[in-house]
Amino acid sequence: MSIVIDAVSKRFGQFAALNDVSLEARPGEFLALLGPSGSGKTTLLRMIAGLDFPDSGHVLFDGADMTGTPAAERQIGFVFQNYALFRHMTVADNIAFGLTVRARRDRPAKADIRARVAELLDLIQLPDLGHRYPAQLSGGQRQRVALARALAVEPRLLLLDEPFGALDAKVRKDLRRWLRELHDRLGLTSVFVTHDQEEALELADRVVIMNRGVIEQIGTPREVYDMPATPFVSEFVGETNRIPVTVADGRVLHHGQALDVSPKALANGPAELHFRPHEALLGDDAPGALPIVVGAVHKRGGTWRVEARVDDIAVEIDTSGPLPERGARAGLRFDDVQIFPAL
Numbered sequence: 289m290s291i292v293i294d295a296v297s298k299r300f301g302q303f304a305a306l307n308d309v310s311l312e313a314r315p316g317e318f319l320a321l322l323g324p325s326g327s328g329k330t331t332l333l334r335m336i337a338g339l340d341f342p343d344s345g346h347v348l349f350d351g352a353d354m355t356g357t358p359a360a361e362r363q364i365g366f367v368f369q370n371y372a373l374f375r376h377m378t379v380a381d382n383i384a385f386g387l388t389v390r391a392r393r394d395r396p397a398k399a400d401i402r403a404r405v406a407e408l409l410d411l412i413q414l415p416d417l418g419h420r421y422p423a424q425l426s427g428g429q430r431q432r433v434a435l436a437r438a439l440a441v442e443p444r445l446l447l448l449d450e451p452f453g454a455l456d457a458k459v460r461k462d463l464r465r466w467l468r469e470l471h472d473r474l475g476l477t478s479v480f481v482t483h484d485q486e487e488a489l490e491l492a493d494r495v496v497i498m499n500r501g502v503i504e505q506i507g508t509p510r511e512v513y514d515m516p517a518t519p520f521v522s523e524f525v526g527e528t529n530r531i532p533v534t535v536a537d538g539r540v541l542h543h544g545q546a547l548d549v550s551p552k553a554l555a556n557g558p559a560e561l562h563f564r565p566h567e568a569l570l571g572d573d574a575p576g577a578l579p580i581v582v583g584a585v586h587k588r589g590g591t592w593r594v595e596a597r598v599d600d601i602a603v604e605i606d607t608s609g610p611l612p613e614r615g616a617r618a619g620l621r622f623d624d625v626q627i628f629p630a631l
């Protein structure tokens with residue numbers, strides 16, 4: 289199923305939680321909504337779910353306008369971080385819940401519900417735990433049961449709000465791989481809210497980066513990492529070094545000295561150079577290079593991480609080449625670099 293969010297805005301009193309947000313999820317796509325706390329991710333998810341309604345704009349599923357349709361009629365599966373299982377019900381009864389509460393005419397026969405629950409227990413790889421109570425499960429197992437409960441009603445769309453937020457790093461990593469496989473196998477369209485960039489970049493086909501109620505960029509994990517559209521995305525996704533410069537008549541100046549850097553199409557005025565540690569080439573302090581003073585050096589994975597300073601600004605560079613001495617003057621060059629107008 290495809291989802292279209294068309295110019296959706298939502299206010300809470302004077303506060304604009306979503307401001308003219310538009311995006312599309314293609315059928316079978318896994319979208320991550322990524323952004324800092326309060327950026328509007330959950331509000332947007334709730335509009336898609338039908339748990340809340342926009343002040344203006346539209347929500348379409350497969351082209352049909354669902355803007356005012358309540359959640360119960362949207363055929364959606366939800367998994368929330370704090371969407372606790374019913375403690376007094378067994379795992380099997382929890383999974384069956386969405387089917388057993390249906391009106392009699394839509395409710396499957398008891399034997400069919402049992403069969404469906406057994407199928408879902410297999411799917412979440414907990415085939416023998418149907419008789420247990422939630423308190424007898426680990427956190428990761430509970431979230432898998434929550435997912436099975438969401439899938440029981442055969443949703444067309446799966447919405448997940450920080451489903452693994454409360455779990456430890458290792459379980460989280462395992463579960464997210466498993467979730468991605470499940471998404472592919474079942475042919476779902478999924479929207480996943482997270483503020484963990486690693487999770488978003490690893491899981492999603494495309495990442496929607498949100499900030500203060502607007503979308504800063506929508507792109508593949510590679511696009512948002514390698515080609516950040518805004519300074520916010522550059523800072524929020526991955527590590528970034530930022531150096532103030534000036535654009536003047538097609539040149540990029542640092543303390544009046546021209547750098548070998550393309551100003552792209554920027555107008556004259558103050559600007560900011562953004563580069564990731566692996567994007568700088570460490571060399572000598574020749575004209576055109578950004579001058580640095582080398583600090584500590586330490587091993588990081590297969591490369592060296594060099595800490596350095598540009599004036600009093602700390603920068604970090606990854607290199608596998610010859611290592612400069614601490615205190616040495618050196619210079620940085622760039623194959624490709626992001627440059628944004630100063631805010």
Ligand SMILES: Nc1ncnc2c1ncn2[C@@H]1O[C@H](COP(=O)(O)OP(=O)(O)OP(=O)(O)O)[C@@H](O)[C@H]1O
Nearest residue numbers: 300303305323324325326327328329330331332483
């Ligand atoms: N019912 C509400 N009434 C008033 N303000 C609200 C309401 N729901 C959300 N907000 C505000 O809207 C903003 C966006 O909230 P939202 O929950 O969408 O953010 P989020 O990006 O999901 O954050 P988090 O990562 O912390 O969950 C926040 O500033 C929040 O305080």
